[in-house]
Amino acid sequence: MVDMLDRGIGQxxxxxxxPPFTTPEEVVxxxxxxxxxxxxxxxTDAAERALRVPVAGKWSAYDxxxxxYTIEPQDISQSxxxxxxxxxxxxxxxxxxxxxxxxxxxxxxxxxxxxLIHMTKTDxxxxxxxxxDPAISNSPLLQERLGKxxxxxxxxxxxxxxxxxGIGYPVANQLSSRSQRMVLLTDYDHMPQRLxxxxxxxxxxxxxxxxxxxxxxxxxCVFAESTPAFPVDEDKARDANPLEPHLMPATTGGIxxxxxxxTRARWFWECLDCAEYFEPTYERLSxxxxxDPGEAGDQAHMVCPHCGSVIHHRQKAEMNRxxxxxxxxxxxxxxxxxxxxxxxxxxxxxxxxIRNTPFASYALNGAAATFASWSALVERYETARRKMExxxxxxxxxxxxxxxxxxxxxxxxxxDDDALTLEDLRRNPxxxxxxxxxxxxxxxxxxxxxxxxxxxxxxxxxxxxxxRVAIDxxxxxxxxxxxxxxxxxxxxxxxxxPGRYAEDAAVIAELADRVYPVEGAEWGxxxxxxxxxxxxxxxxxxxxxxxxxxxARAGRGGRFYLSIGRGGFNQRDRVWHEAPERASGGGKGRxxxxxxxxxxxxxxxxxxxxxxxxxxxxxxxxxAWMETEHLAEHLAEKRGAKGWELKKGLIRNEGLDxxxxxxxxxxxxxxxxxxxxxxxxxxxAGLHNPNAVQLARPNQxxxxxxxxxxxxxxxxxxxxxx
Numbered sequence: 001m002v003d004m005l006d007r008g009i010g011q012x013x014x015x016x017x018x019p020p021f022t023t024p025e026e027v028v029x030x031x032x033x034x035x036x037x038x039x040x041x042x043x044t045d046a047a048e049r050a051l052r053v054p055v056a057g058k059w060s061a062y063d064x065x066x067x068x069y070t071i072e073p074q075d076i077s078q079s080x081x082x083x084x085x086x087x088x089x090x091x092x093x094x095x096x097x098x099x100x101x102x103x104x105x106x107x108x109x110x111x112x113x114x115x116l117i118h119m120t121k122t123d124x125x126x127x128x129x130x131x132x133d134p135a136i137s138n139s140p141l142l143q144e145r146l147g148k149x150x151x152x153x154x155x156x157x158x159x160x161x162x163x164x165x166g167i168g169y170p171v172a173n174q175l176s177s178r179s180q181r182m183v184l185l186t187d188y189d190h191m192p193q194r195l196x197x198x199x200x201x202x203x204x205x206x207x208x209x210x211x212x213x214x215x216x217x218x219x220x221c222v223f224a225e226s227t228p229a230f231p232v233d234e235d236k237a238r239d240a241n242p243l244e245p246h247l248m249p250a251t252t253g254g255i256x257x258x259x260x261x262x263t264r265a266r267w268f269w270e271c272l273d274c275a276e277y278f279e280p281t282y283e284r285l286s287x288x289x290x291x292d293p294g295e296a297g298d299q300a301h302m303v304c305p306h307c308g309s310v311i312h313h314r315q316k317a318e319m320n321r322x323x324x325x326x327x328x329x330x331x332x333x334x335x336x337x338x339x340x341x342x343x344x345x346x347x348x349x350x351x352x353x354i355r356n357t358p359f360a361s362y363a364l365n366g367a368a369a370t371f372a373s374w375s376a377l378v379e380r381y382e383t384a385r386r387k388m389e390x391x392x393x394x395x396x397x398x399x400x401x402x403x404x405x406x407x408x409x410x411x412x413x414x415x416d417d418d419a420l421t422l423e424d425l426r427r428n429p430x431x432x433x434x435x436x437x438x439x440x441x442x443x444x445x446x447x448x449x450x451x452x453x454x455x456x457x458x459x460x461x462x463x464x465x466x467x468r469v470a471i472d473x474x475x476x477x478x479x480x481x482x483x484x485x486x487x488x489x490x491x492x493x494x495x496x497x498p499g500r501y502a503e504d505a506a507v508i509a510e511l512a513d514r515v516y517p518v519e520g521a522e523w524g525x526x527x528x529x530x531x532x533x534x535x536x537x538x539x540x541x542x543x544x545x546x547x548x549x550x551x552a553r554a555g556r557g558g559r560f561y562l563s564i565g566r567g568g569f570n571q572r573d574r575v576w577h578e579a580p581e582r583a584s585g586g587g588k589g590r591x592x593x594x595x596x597x598x599x600x601x602x603x604x605x606x607x608x609x610x611x612x613x614x615x616x617x618x619x620x621x622x623x624a625w626m627e628t629e630h631l632a633e634h635l636a637e638k639r640g641a642k643g644w645e646l647k648k649g650l651i652r653n654e655g656l657d658x659x660x661x662x663x664x665x666x667x668x669x670x671x672x673x674x675x676x677x678x679x680x681x682x683x684x685a686g687l688h689n690p691n692a693v694q695l696a697r698p699n700q701x702x703x704x705x706x707x708x709x710x711x712x713x714x715x716x717x718x719x720x721x722x
Contacts, residue, residue: 039109043074047101050108050141059138062101067094067370068324069267072349073362074098077182078110080218082360083210086258087225088248089364090406092371095225099184100135102223103165107145111162112181112219115212117205119190121169125155127186128167132158172196175208181216182223183209189229189254206258227403230254231641232410245343246333248363251408252641262361263332263354267368269319270327274307277328280319281365282381282405285374286310293382297375302367313374320368330362366405377404390618391466392608393601395569411639420611425631428613429624432519435472437461439519442683443528443691444471446511447661449654450536450544453477453495455508458658459516459527462666462683464676466618468609470658471516473630479504499539505547508532512559515693518685526691527559528682531665533657534562534594545592561668563595563661567643571598575664597664600643606659610634620659630655 039046047062054060064071073087089095099116106114118124136142136158145160146152152159157166168174170191175183185191185205196202203211206224213220228251236250246264248256268277278284280302287300302311311319323329331346334353338345347354366372381404384396394411401409432438440463449456459472479496483503496504508530515524534544544562551560561577576596609620622631633655637644646653674683681690 041105041109043078043101043105044071046105046109047074050139051101051104052135052139053097053100054134065321065324067097068320069330069362069364069368070094070098070101071324072265072330073360074101076349076360077102077221077223078105079221079360082358083213083220084206084222084224084258084262084359086255086262086359086361087223087364088228088255088259088362088406089225090366090369090372091227091403093364093366093369093406094371095227096131096186098225099186099223100131102182102184104139104142106163106182107160107165108141110181111160112216113164113166113179114182114184115166115168115174115178115180116184116186117168117170117174117191117209119169119187123187124167124169128155132167170195170205172202172208175205175212176202178212179215180209180212181219182221183212185209185222185224186226188224188226188258190226193253224255224258226255227406228254228256228408229402230256230408231398232408233641234410237410243337243343244333245346246363249408249410256408258359259361259363262357262359263349265330265332265349265360265362267323267362267364268328268331269311269323269368271304271306271309272311272315272319273309274304276304276306277331278305279365280316280368282367282377285367285378287378289382293379293386294375296382297378300374300378302374316368316374317370320370332360364406369406372404380404389608392605393574394604395601398569411641420607420635422628422632422635425610425622425634428622430469430621431624432469432471434623434625435516437471437516437518437525438463438469439521440464440467440685441518441525442679442685442689444516444525445662445665446514446527446530447658447665448508448511448530448532449657449661450498450533450540451654452499452537453497455496455498456654456658457511458655458662459514460658460662461516461525462671463616464674464679464683465616466609466666466671467616467621468619468662468666469621469623470626471623473626473655473658476507478507480506482506498543499537502543502546505543508547508560509551509556512556515695517695523687523692523694525689526693528691529559529561529665529669531561531563531595531661533661534564548592561595561665562592563597563664565597565599565660567600568598569600569643571601574598574601575668577668595664595668597660599660602660602663603637603644603656604639605663606634606656607639609659609663634659 044064048064051062052059053062073085076082077085087095087098103114103116106112118127136146147159147161155167157164172195175195188205191205193204194201195205195208202208206222209222213222230251230253232249233252244264246266247260250260251257266279269280270277284302284305285300286303287296289296291299301313303309304311330349332349333355334345334347334351335355336345336353337343345353349360366377367374381400384400388394388397398409398411401407430438437444438461441461442464443462445460445462447458447460455476457472457474457476458470460468461471462468477495479494479501480503483506484501485494496507498504512527512530515526517524532544534541536544548557548560548562551557575598577593578596579591579593606620609618610622612619629652633652636646636650636653637656638647674680681688683689686692687694
C-alpha cells in the first residue's frame with residue numbers, strides 16, 4: 001500500500017506546471033480587436049504593413065515596386081463589383097505571391113473564411129511547409145494573430161483571430177458544403193478541370209468555387225492564377241472576333257478561357273520617346289535569329305512599334321514602375337468601339353465603359369515579367385524552336401510558350417496550308433532500287449506491324465545525322481512450314497494467325513538474318529535490330545512474349561524489341577525501355593522489357609522528317625519504288641489537340657506506324673548520342689561494321705543471300721555523305 005502511494009506521488013511530481021493565470025480583463029482585451037470594423041485599406045497596403053517576403057536570402061518587407069503589375073489584380077479582389085479575378089502569366093512572375101498578399105489582408109484587415117486550393121494534396125502540403133509557414137513566422141503581425149492551440153496550425157488549416165485559412169486540393173468534397181468569403185485557386189491549369197465522379201462530374205473548380213462564395217454576396221470573390229497549359233482549340237479559335245484586341249485564342253480548357261470571359265486586361269508600357277502605349281510582348285523583342293541561342297539572347301532588345309525606339313533590358317524595371325504609376329499599366333477592353341481602328345476601345349478598371357462582366361481578368365506576357373531576363377528567354381525559345389525544326393517534336397517549344405511567355409500554344413494541324421500531301425512526297429523521290437541500301441547507309445532496322453492475318457514489314461536504311469529511307473516493304477501471309485494446321489484443312493495455304501498460333505511468329509526470326517546490298521559497294525548490311533509491335537490481335541501479346549524469350553535463349557534477345565505505343569503529348573520521354581509494372585489484367589507485370597514509344601511526339605518528328613527537303617539531317621526520304629497506297633499510309637492521320645488520329649474514312653496507317661517504330665528504335669539504340677566524326681562500329685560505313693557482309697554480287701538485291709567469308713580490312717573506309 002505504501003509502495004502504491006509513493007509511486008503515485010512520484011508521478012504527480014512530473015506533471016507540467018499550469019499555465020499562468022489569465023484575468024477576465026486580459027481575455028476581453030485580447031478579443032476586442034475582433035469587434036473592429038474591417039480596415040478600409042487595399043491588399044497592397046496591407047501586404048506592405050504586415051507581410052515579409054524572402055529577398056536575396058533574407059526576409060524583408062513586401063515592396064510593391066518589385067512587381068507593379070500585381071497591384072491592381074490583388075487589390076481588385078476586394079471590389080464589390082467583380083465576383084472573380086483571373087490572372088494568366090508566366091512562371092516566376094509573382095503570381096502566387098498575390099495569394100499570400102490577399103490572405104494577409106484577410107488576416108489583418110477583413111477577417112473572414114478563406115480557402116486556398118492547390119494542385120494536389122502533396123503540393124498543398126509543400127506550399128504550407130515551404131511558403132506559408134515561413135511567411136507567418138517571419139511576419140510579426142501575422143504570427144501575433146495565429147492561434148496558439150496545437151490544432152490552430154496544421155497542414156490543412158490555419159486559425160487566426162477572427163478568421164480561418166483553409167488549405168485544400170481540387171476534389172469535390174473540398175469545394176462543397178462550405179461557405180467561404182474568398183477562394184484562391186493556384187496553378188489552375190494543372191488541376192483536374194472536372195471534379196466529381198468520372199461518370200457524372202459536378203463542375204469545374206472555378207464553377208464550384210463560385211458556389212462557395214454566394215452567401216457572402218458582393219463581398220465574396222474567387223481568385224485564380226496560372227500559367228496556361230492547354231493548347232489552342234482550332235475549331236473554336238477560328239470563330240474568334242478580330243475586333244476584340246485582347247481576346248486570346250480559345251483553348252481546350254483551363255484559365256485562358258476564364259480570362260476571355262473577363263475584362264481582358266493587358267499590361268502596357270509608355271514609350272520614353274514618343275509617349276505612345278504598347279504591350280511589351282516576346283514578338284516585339286528584336287534579335288538575330290541566325291546567331292547561336294546564347295548570342296541571340298545577349299543582343300535582344302524591345303522595339304517600340306510606334307516610333308522604333310529601342311528599349312534595353314536594364315530599362316525594364318523602370319518601364320514597369322512607370323506603368324504602375326499609370327504611365328501605361330493595365331488596360332481593359334470596353335464595350336465601345338473606336339471608329340478609327342474598328343476595335344474595342346481600351347480603358348482602365350474604373351472606367352464606366354469597361355466590358356460588362358463579373359470577372360476582372362489579366363494576362364501578362366513573359367517579356368514584362370520582373371524575374372525573367374530577355375537573354376534567357378530568347379535563349380530558351382531559340383533552343384526549343386531549333387530542336388522542333390530539327391526533329392519535329394514541339395514539346396519543349398510548347399513549354400516555352402506556356403511557362404516562359406505565358407501564352408497558349410498553337411500547334412500545327414493537318415488543315416494547315418503547309419500540310420503534307422502525296423504530291424509533296426512524290427516531288428523529290430530518292431531514286432534507288434527496292435531492296436538496295438543507299439551509298440550513305442550506316443545501319444538498317446526492320447519494323448514489324450502485326451495484323452490479324454499477316455505481318456506487315458518495312459526495312460529502313462539509316463545514314464549519318466538521322467538521314468533515312470525505306471528500302472523494302474512487304475507483307476508475310478504464309479506461316480512457317482512446321483506451323484500447326486487449321487482444323488478441316490491440310491494447312492498448306494492457311495494464312496498467318498499471330499494471335500492463335502505462337503508458332504507463326506517464327507517467320508519473323510529470319511528477318512534479322514537478311515542482308516541488304518549497299519549501292520556502289522561490295523558489301524551489304526544485316527539489320528541492327530528488329531522491332532515488333534507488342535499490340536495486335538487477341539492473344540498476340542502472350543505469343544510475342546514467347547517469341548522474344550525463345551530468341552533470348554538463343555542469344556539473340558538484343559536483336560529483337562517489342563514495342564508498345566503511349567498516346568499523348570506529355571509523356572515522360574520520347575522512348576523508354578522497361579518492363580511494365582502491371583499486366584493488362586491488373587496482375588503482376590511481365591518480366592520482359594518493352595520499348596515504350598510516345599507515339600504522338602514521334603509522329604510529329606516523322607511528319608517533319610518527311611517534309612524536310614532542304615537538308616539531309618533528320619530527313620526521311622521517299623523512295624521512288626514505293627507504291628502510292630503505302631506512301632498514303634504516312635498521311636492517314638491528322639494531328640489533334642490530344643494526339644494523332646485516323647482521318648475519316650481511312651484505316652491503313654501501317655507506313656506511319658513503321659516510321660514511328662523505326663525512329664523509336666534508332667533513338668533507343670543511341671542515334672542522337674552518336675559523334676559522327678568518330679562513330680561507333682555499328683554505324684560506320686564499310687566492312688569494319690559488325691553488321692556488314694561482303695557479297696558475291698554487289699548492287700543486286702538477289703545477291704544478298706550469297707555472302708563471301710573474307711577477312712575484314714584493317715582500315716575503316718568511311719563513305720563520304722552525299
